[in-house]
Amino acid sequence: MPLTVQPHRETLGLKDGRLLIGGEFREADETWTHHHPATGEEIGSFAVASAKDVDAAVLAARKAFDEGxxxxxxxxxxxxxxRRYSDLLREHADELRGLQALDNGVPLSFGQIYATSVGIAADIFDHHAGWIDKVGGQTLPPYQGGDHLAMTFREPVGVVAAILPWNAPFVLFAQKLAPALAAGCTVVVKPSEYASFCVIRMVELLIEAGLPEGVINLVTGPGNPTGEALITHPGVDKISFTGSRTVGRRIVEASAGTMKRVSLELGGKSPAIVFADAPNVGLAAMTCMGMVTMGLSGQACVAHTRALVQRDAQEEFISMAQMLAGAVTFGDPFDPAVLASPLINAKQLERVLGYIERGQEEGARLVTGGTRLDGDYASGNFVAPTIFADANNDMAIARDEIFGPVLTVVPFDDEAEAIRIANDTEYGLGAGVYTNDVRRAFRVSKALRVGMVGINGFQLEPHLPFGGYKQSGLGREGGQSAYEAYTELKTVMMPLTDEMM
Structure with a gap:
């Protein structure tokens, strides 16, 4: 029978979403109706913030920063x-996972995995709370002149526009808001129109935790008009964005007029380099295929979608990847047996199917998948887990971020060739290295032009920097570097005598 998620909507008591501006929840002139990606059903609606609404939100954040x-x-x-907010997140974890399942169709089973869970969001807030009384400036010895003090101070950067994608709202909400709030900034947050309900609830919990009026403001709606009004607003001091390169470039352009500070995470085409001497080639294959198919169905920026496999290990790698592909289950995201999500919307569905068709036209061998699921799944945006073999790095499926359940296997002969292929990309977010040779592992890790490398595995941690080289973005989220990115550094000099410096 056809899928439905409507009973879960009633169980969670989902309400239509409103804007939060200056401590007041408001309606808007227009609304967005959200359709569930697994069923096509209408789930609910929320306010679409106009340019006037965005202006009011920024002014509220500005007042809270300048006077609050x-x-x-x-x-x-x-x-x-x-830390009170961290506790509230943990208390409401089940509710938030349910709201996310209504938003983007990510199954509850995947929402419990640490890297995409409410738990890691709570830990990120805990982590950044710990920096608040530890990050400061310096007192430096005089370099020349008379007796004086030379000092530096770190101060909050100001009003922050935090713009979130739909695929991992828990962790990305935390990665942006935790360091911003810890540093003393005020924030206007805009979630994706495809994952707003769980973010709305996370904002409500921030108010419950005791955040002062105007420090957090919420504007919902699509990129136009809501996002465009936010990134071009002269009252915003810093923009933090995770999403596509196209929007990232637009943000850089929009920021130039007022020299806004910018942090961008813009995706990747991350390689997993699997040498024949890997401790377990089969496990490496399952790790790569799992990142591409389980949970988000490959709709993750850091997924290792390019598997560079040494020729002697290819057969075993592809066999194990294919076995895992056959074990992936779809359906109601509230069913604990369901392991993967639909693609977020019809546009993305057509995009992924177009890349699969192009991969075959360019001569790659389709091992498995490549089709849209029908039958009971026909109303959803489901694509079967897909593996391409005998590919080369010039093919579109090896160069472009597909953002779907597609793994492209590219063979290599030796270490030098693997490094060359891995670095031959416009992206530089993450990578994996699978080998039993410790010296090779570090040698290859140093040679890769990426921001993050996992050796024989990959894991996100709240205290580690997250971000990439090249067109994968600007800046880092996570750890001390993220906290400092929401501050300005001020130099102060003061003589200790009546003599001039």
Missing amino acids: PWPRSRAGERIKIL
């Missing part, structure tokens, strides 16, 4: 509120 208590609050007060 948050940027001037004591470290202990900020720590207390952020």
Whole structure:
């Protein structure tokens, strides 16, 4: 029988979403109706913030920054509120996972995996709360002149526009808002129109944690008009965005007029380099195929969608990847037996199917998958897990970020060739290296032009920087570097005598 998620909507008590501006929840003149990607059903609606609404939200954040208590609050007060929020996230984890399943169709089974869970979001807030009383400036010895003090201070950057994608709202909400709030900034957050309900609830919990009025503001809606009004607003001091390169370039252009600070994470075409001496070639294959098919169905920026496999290991790698592809289950995201999500919308479905067709036209061998699921799944945006073999790095399926359940296997002969192929890309987000040779593991890791490398595995951690080289973006999220990215560095000099410096 056809899928439906309507009973879960009623169980969760889903309400239509409103804007939050200056501590007040508001309606808007227009609304967005959200359709579930697994069923096509209408789930609910939320306010579409106009340019006027965005202006009001930025002005509220500006007032809270310029006049309010948050940027001037004591470290202990900020720590207390952020840690109270961490506790609230953990208390409401089941509810938030359910809302996400209604938003983007990510199954509850995947929402419990640490890297995409509410738990990692809570840990990120805990982590950044810990930096509040530890990151400061320096007192430096005089370099020349008379007796004086030379000092530096770190101060919050100001009003932050945090723009989220739909695929991993928990972790990305935390990666942007936790360091911004810890540093003393005020925020206007815009979730994706395809994952707003869980973010709306996360914002409500921030208010419950005790965040002062105007420090957090919420504007919902699509890129036009909502996102465009936010990135071009002169009252915004910093933009933090995760999403496509096209939008990232537009943000860089829009930021130039007022020299906004910018942090961008713009995706990747991450290689997994599997040498024949890997500790377990089969496990490497299952790791790569799992990243491409389980949970988000390959709709993840850091997924290792290019498998560079040494020729002697190809047969075993492809066999194990194909076996895992056959074990992936689809359906109701609230069913614990379901392991993978639909593609987010019809546009993305057509895009992925177009790449699969192009891969075959360019001469890659389709091992498995490549089709849209029908029958009970016909109303959803489901694509079968897909593997291409005998590919080369000049093919579109090896160069472009497909953002779907497609793994492209490219053979190599030796270490030098593997490094050359891995670096032959416009992206530079992440990579994996699978080998039993420790020296080779570090040698290859150093040679790769990427921001993150996993050796014989890959894991996200709250305290590690996340981000990439080249066109994968600007800046890092996670760890001390993320906290500092939401601050400005000020130099102060003061003589200690009546003599001039």
